[in-house]
Amino acid sequence: MVERLAITRLGSRGDGVADTEVGPVYVPYALPGETTEVEPWPGHPDRRRLAKVDIASPDRITPICPHFGVCGGCALQHLATARYRDWKRALVVAALQRAGLNVPVDDLIDAHGEGRRRAVFHARRSARDVLEVGFAALRAHHVVAIDRCPILAPALTGAIETAWDIAEVLASTRKPLDIHVTATDVGLDVDVRGSGPLTAPKTMALARVADRRNLARLTRHGEIVAQRTPPTLTVGPAQVVLPAGAFLQATSTGEAILAQRVVAYCESAATVADLFCGVGPFALRLAERAKVTAVDNDEDAIAALRRAAAGTPGLKPVAIQLRDLTRRPLGQAELKRFDAVVFDPPRQGAEAQARELAASTVPTVVAVSCNPTTFARDARILVHGGYRLMQVVPIDQFLFSAHVEVVANFKK
Incomplete structure (x- = not known):
């Protein structure tokens, strides 16, 4: 059975949303302002499959990939760049507002660069x-x-x-x-x-x-x-031999932009903790000017970082610690020796660590996140602990998707 729906907005995954009497209905690949013909999506009563666009949005453009609309990797190749950028920045704004934080959010930075690596x-x-x-x-x-x-x-x-x-x-x-x-x-x-x-x-x-x-x-x-x-x-000044299947930022440009922000926010720090450090995209750059303690629970990543730091001349000391920060966050007594703390957790965020940071006296905290929702939750914890949220920057290294990176600076 085919029905007609008027699309009013974009959802958080990039789906078109029709606000109906029975609630929102999600239509992938439809855009706001469009009138569409849709078909049922078996097993998903709040979703429809796009069958036809009767009235197209002026913001609809031709996708760059022949697999778009079938492959699930991209959500919004068909949306004009300016509207796409507005929507992606709005994801961060909305997440912060849901957490009760009405703060300025910078314009989206394009970090696609040459593409996914x-x-x-x-x-x-x-x-x-x-x-x-x-x-x-x-x-x-x-x-x-x-x-x-x-x-x-x-x-x-x-x-x-x-x-x-x-x-x-x-x-x-x-x-x-x-x-x-x-x-x-x-x-x-x-x-x-x-x-x-x-x-x-x-x-x-x-x-x-x-x-x-x-x-x-x-x-x-x-x-x-x-x-x-x-x-x-090459990671900053160092050469890192990667562990198999190592986690990296999605694009080299994304890593460089995030690292530049992190280093700038920690500019006056003599001692820095890099939490959830991975193979060291921040730690190795921070160590050019500060003593660094790098912590992660990935044994292979930590080993790679240790070898890279030891083999790079001119770095200040990099102390390596294998630790599960989700279960054993750095406590207030451990944090007091740092001038700045950087944390870049997985998608679930760093709630336990954020609570310890909120109660600490660390002057500068830098948060990096690939999930605006858990970032906003952790940011609220820090703000309630007395931190001021100085800057929030959305960074797009996941082109055409609903994923957006955030880097933020907190001061106490």
Whole structure:
């Protein structure tokens, strides 16, 4: 059954929203001001599938990717740039307002740069037993096979073909695969997950793929299958040998912009704690001018940071600590020796650590977040503890998606 809906606004995931008598109805790929024909979405009474746009928004533009609308990776390739930027900044404003914080928010900074430097490709068998390699479909349990992705950086050239090669080698295992590909300074670093134990012939076949594709390294669940050269990445003044499947900011431009803000906010600090530090995108840059204590619960990331700091001349001391800050946040007694604290937690935020910071006397706190909702919650805790929220900057390194990064400066 086809129904007509008038779209009034964009939701937080980028879906068009029709405000009806029975509540909001979400229509992916529809835009405000449009009149649409929609069809039911089985199992989702508050969602509809877009069948036809009868009256189009003047802000509707042609998507840049032929897979848009099928692949679930991008939400808003069809929205004019100015409106897209307004909507993404508004996500941060709305999250802060829900937390009771009515503060100025800077204009959105475009940090897409050359594009994404890491991607996870999924390899699955379709319902018709056809191998598909690509990204997940929108809110569905199947993979959309792709042969290109325009938001990937040129440094990921060959990544899709490599993922297909790996999936074909492992097709007979009939296991769902996640193929993590990272662009490094010396080539692609690939980690395959989900295959289960491999036979010697499969391992050799994968090694041949690595050789043919000139990969820097190929691993399975972190275990080396083949390595041409250690996969290194320039991070500030240092060279970091990445752990397999290492977390990095999505774009190199995004990392650089975030780091520039973090370093500037900590400019007068002689001692800095970098919490949830990962492989050190902030710690290694901060150590050019301050003593740094870097803390994370990822043992491989911490080890990589330790080696990079030790091998970089001219840095001030970098103390490394392996610790789960979600369960054991740094307490007030530990925090009092720092002039500044930087925290960049996973999407769930850093509520426990924020409470300890709120009760501390640390003069400067810098928050970095990929989730405006948990950022706003943690910011409210800091503000209620006496901190002033000096600046909030939304940063867009997840082009065309509903994800937005935030960096903020707090003073006490």
